[in-house]
Amino acid sequence: MARILLVSTIVLVLAIAVPFLTPKTVFDEKKLAEIARKALAKESKNATRIINNVIDLMRKEYPDYIEKGDKWLFNNAGGAMGSMTVLHASFSEYVIIFGSAIGTEGHTGRFLADDWFTILYGEQWAYKAGAIEREVYKPGDQHHLPFGVAKGYRMPEACWALEYARGNILSMMPFGIFDTFSSTLDLWTLWETVEVSGTQMIKNLLRGKI
Numbered sequence: 606m607a608r609i610l611l612v613s614t615i616v617l618v619l620a621i622a623v624p625f626l627t628p629k630t631v632f633d634e635k636k637l638a639e640i641a642r643k644a645l646a647k648e649s650k651n652a653t654r655i656i657n658n659v660i661d662l663m664r665k666e667y668p669d670y671i672e673k674g675d676k677w678l679f680n681n682a683g684g685a686m687g688s689m690t691v692l693h694a695s696f697s698e699y700v701i702i703f704g705s706a707i708g709t710e711g712h713t714g715r716f717l718a719d720d721w722f723t724i725l726y727g728e729q730w731a732y733k734a735g736a737i738e739r740e741v742y743k744p745g746d747q748h749h750l751p752f753g754v755a756k757g758y759r760m761p762e763a764c765w766a767l768e769y770a771r772g773n774i775l776s777m778m779p780f781g782i783f784d785t786f787s788s789t790l791d792l793w794t795l796w797e798t799v800e801v802s803g804t805q806m807i808k809n810l811l812r813g814k815i
């Protein structure tokens with residue numbers, strides 16, 4: 606309990622301070638697409654192996670910035686439910702593996718950040734308000750959700766992706782956790798999400814990675 610209060614307080618203080626600091630981004634969406642394609646060239650059928658291969662390649666490419674990826678959390682946001690493992694979280698970037706073993710559907714969120722969703726397994730469908738026909742993303746495709754843009758999306762069946770966001774990451778947090786209060790009441794997941802993201806954000810900050 607003391608730890609969650611400490612982490613929450615530090616995150617809050619930093620939320621106020623960080624916009625005045627200059628971000629230092631380390632990831633590149635083109636490189637991530639390349640890593641996904643490399644992993645898919647090696648294995649394209651078994652989702653578990655694809656994900657493990659992607660995490661291995663990411664750790665090789667970004668040894669200082671990518672976590673082991675062995676802790677999985679549920680994520681309910683925008684009416685969709687998935688699970689994720691946080692590979693990197695700092696104030697200007699995050700990298701996660703996100704998806705669902707059974708499919709899901711919801712609102713992408715509208716963020717003060719750019720988001721690149723590189724499909725590793727299955728399909729993701731999306732549409733903007735007013736689009737009569739859907740966009741379809743398949744393994745190796747990269748779905749870019751630009752700053753300030755929102756879409757409806759669906760994973761019609763099992764689907765996994767390497768997701769990279771760059772921008773004001775803290776501003777994305779309310780979207781990422783509010784379904785806890787309006788729907789799931791899964792406080793364990795909330796605590797784990799705050800702990801995992803907060804710990805990585807602070808760890809990165811302390812070594813100058815904003």
Ligand SMILES: *[C@@H]1O[C@H](CO)[C@@H](O)[C@H](O)[C@H]1NC(C)=O
Pocket residue numbers: 651652653654
């Ligand atoms: C995929 O690979 C994992 C790990 O090698 C294995 O445990 C699992 O059974 C495989 N899944 C399928 C559907 O073959």
